Amino acid sequence: MSDPLEQRYFDDVDLGDEFEEIQQPSTEHVQQFLGQTARGQSDGSDRGAGRFTDTAAARSQGLERPIVPGTMSMAMITRLVTDWMGPLGHIVQLDVSYRRPVLHGDRLRSVALVTDAGTSPRVHLDLSLENDRGERPLQGTAVVELPLRGG
Amino acid sequence: MPDHSYFDLHVHSTDGSDDAGGTVEGYCKWVEARRKNGYHVDGFVLTEHRCYLDDADYTAFTEQYNVTILRGIEVETDVGHVLVYGVNADFLGRFDLSDIALPYAEVFQTAEETGGIAVGAHAGRPRIGLVEHVGERGVSLDAVGIIEALNGGSSDYENGRSFDLAEQHALLTVGGSDAHFVSALGRCLTEFDVPVTTNEELVAALRSGAFRPVRVEDTREGSERKALPSASHIPSTSGQGELGGEAVELDESVIGQEVSVGSLEVTLDSIANYCEALEETNPLYTDATWAENEGPYGGLVAPPGILNTAGLRQGPDPQIRFGDQSFMAGSRLETFSPIKPGDTIDAFTQVKEVYEKTGRSGRMVFVVRHTRYANQDGVDVAATENSVVFRQTKALDD
Numbered sequence: 001m002s003d004p005l006e007q008r009y010f011d012d013v014d015l016g017d018e019f020e021e022i023q024q025p026s027t028e029h030v031q032q033f034l035g036q037t038a039r040g041q042s043d044g045s046d047r048g049a050g051r052f053t054d055t056a057a058a059r060s061q062g063l064e065r066p067i068v069p070g071t072m073s074m075a076m077i078t079r080l081v082t083d084w085m086g087p088l089g090h091i092v093q094l095d096v097s098y099r100r101p102v103l104h105g106d107r108l109r110s111v112a113l114v115t116d117a118g119t120s121p122r123v124h125l126d127l128s129l130e131n132d133r134g135e136r137p138l139q140g141t142a143v144v145e146l147p148l149r150g151g
Numbered sequence: 152m153p154d155h156s157y158f159d160l161h162v163h164s165t166d167g168s169d170d171a172g173g174t175v176e177g178y179c180k181w182v183e184a185r186r187k188n189g190y191h192v193d194g195f196v197l198t199e200h201r202c203y204l205d206d207a208d209y210t211a212f213t214e215q216y217n218v219t220i221l222r223g224i225e226v227e228t229d230v231g232h233v234l235v236y237g238v239n240a241d242f243l244g245r246f247d248l249s250d251i252a253l254p255y256a257e258v259f260q261t262a263e264e265t266g267g268i269a270v271g272a273h274a275g276r277p278r279i280g281l282v283e284h285v286g287e288r289g290v291s292l293d294a295v296g297i298i299e300a301l302n303g304g305s306s307d308y309e310n311g312r313s314f315d316l317a318e319q320h321a322l323l324t325v326g327g328s329d330a331h332f333v334s335a336l337g338r339c340l341t342e343f344d345v346p347v348t349t350n351e352e353l354v355a356a357l358r359s360g361a362f363r364p365v366r367v368e369d370t371r372e373g374s375e376r377k378a379l380p381s382a383s384h385i386p387s388t389s390g391q392g393e394l395g396g397e398a399v400e401l402d403e404s405v406i407g408q409e410v411s412v413g414s415l416e417v418t419l420d421s422i423a424n425y426c427e428a429l430e431e432t433n434p435l436y437t438d439a440t441w442a443e444n445e446g447p448y449g450g451l452v453a454p455p456g457i458l459n460t461a462g463l464r465q466g467p468d469p470q471i472r473f474g475d476q477s478f479m480a481g482s483r484l485e486t487f488s489p490i491k492p493g494d495t496i497d498a499f500t501q502v503k504e505v506y507e508k509t510g511r512s513g514r515m516v517f518v519v520r521h522t523r524y525a526n527q528d529g530v531d532v533a534a535t536e537n538s539v540v541f542r543q544t545k546a547l548d549d
Contacts, residue, residue: 005433005434015184016188017183023430028432029428029429032424032427032428033425033428033429033460034422035424036424036425036428036460036462038232061476062414069479070478070479070482071459071460071479071482072428072429072459074456074459074482074484075425075429075454075456075459076429078434078454078455078456078484079429079430079431079454079456080436082431082433082454083432083433085443087433087434087435087445087446087447088447091263091455091486092485092486092488093483093484093485093486094170094455094483094484095481095482095483095484096481096482096483097172097331097481098478098479098480098481098482099479101478103513113334115173115177115180115181115332115333115334116177116180116333118180124177124333126173126332126333126334126335128171130330134306135306139172139331139332140172140332141172141173141332143334146158
């Protein structure tokens with residue numbers, strides 16, 4: 001896990017560098033996240049939003065248990081990047097695809113891989129969330145600006 | 152293995168596929184990185200979804216990175232997705248590529264007649280691969296000679312089903328990563344017994360039958376090849392619903408109209424609650440003293456993800472009348488300026504586009520909304536693009 005206090009510099013990043021965090025969103029985490037939205041239970045896709053908190057609603061939609069909203073999964077992968085880049089880093093763009101549901105209690109490995117560090121000061125990352133079932137429910141990319149040492 | 156060549160036959164890029172995050176140059180750099188690690192990758196084939204990159208010129212990348220970049224296409228047919236190589240104007244003139252249910256036998260035959268060759272993509276995947284259509288509908292494989300059995304985006308079970316089908320019907324098999332992101336390129340490849348440098352040579356090599364699917368680990372000098380999967384040895388984890396067949400109705404008049412959809416008051420409390428839910432510990436967002444003394448903005452700021460908590464109205468509704476379920480399919484966030492406590496962020500949304508395609512769960516309709524976020528000074532601080540997919544999960548009554 002990256003120390004968010006530690007500043008990352010462009011000079012120290014190489015193609016192929018990999019970093020990761022383990023996260024395990026619980027029902028309480030999801031409720032807290034949803035509690036901040038005015039509608040309380042929506043990720044912007046309106047149908048069947050009960051699947052985020054209610055086991056019966058989730059099962060009626062063919063899901064084993066309630067799922068984590070896509071917006072929260074995106075926030076989790078965003079945290080991986082912000083922790084890694086340090087306070088002076090800047091996320092220029094972050095782009096994710098939701099490929100499979102993230103279930104409450106899933107143990108998730110958030111992984112980022114540097115795919116381009118050639119154009120100063122921008123670093124390109126591939127991002128993914130991997131669960132214990134060997135699936136990648138979320139994949140994406142990010143472009144991050146990092147400071148130069150002495151710059 | 153000096154005469155052998157290794158190609159990733161299934162790659163999507165931002166130049167032509169809506170769901171891809173990898174750029175063509177990014178893929179070239181990744182090939183370089185793979186080679187430095189001892190892997191052998193000669194090139195890749197861009198097989199964009201429903202789109203053939205006729206005018207794109209990648210000569211500069213080929214020269215700079217010494218990577219062969221060829222072009223094909225991935226079309227959608229009534230028995231799943233099909234990769235076509237050696238595509239030309241004659242082939243393109245015969246089909247409406249936006250059609251997600253092209254007649255598969257005609258695609259395979261036309262590819263052959265027009266100097267190309269077609270391959271059944273990710274054959275073991277539910278709905279969009281051949282296996283299910285052969286098993287459940289008795290679809291004929293008379294026109295099919297090759298399937299993609301080793302696909303980097305499929306599970307071992309799905310790939311196992313593909314190899315089983317190939318064995319039962321004496322089909323040839325290829326490998327492709329189905330890369331949508333840079334680091335996926337080359338996971339699965341096809342080993343040819345001859346060098347390949349052009350689209351014509353690729354077609355000739357595929358017609359020769361002298362090729363086989365390999366994993367990238369297999370391309371290392373002296374590597375020992377792992378056995379290819381068989382479905383009988385692997386448990387399935389996928390359970391998918393039935394495909395609905397109704398026509399998609401929508402209101403296209405709302406596309407492109409930007410409207411105000413609400414605002415987000417950013418407070419110290421809302422930042423603290425957000426950080427607690429995400430177990431965020433970055434002092435830039437959590438420690439006012441540190442942020443004031445050490446941070447780049449002279450004080451605490453909000454994590455960019457806080458925009459995800461804005462309880463906004465949906466905005467213009469294209470009134471999609473399709474499916475019984477909707478999910479978030481993708482999100483893009485661009486940040487321009489820091490969001491600070493005390494800010495009022497106004498949001499403005501428009502429907503950017505509506506389109507459909509097929510996936511593991513069958514037919515899907517996508518609605519893409521673009522939202523612009525401006526602070527109380529009228530400065531755009533961020534923009535998001537969210538894509539929601541509508542799909543049918545329960546069988547429909549006839």
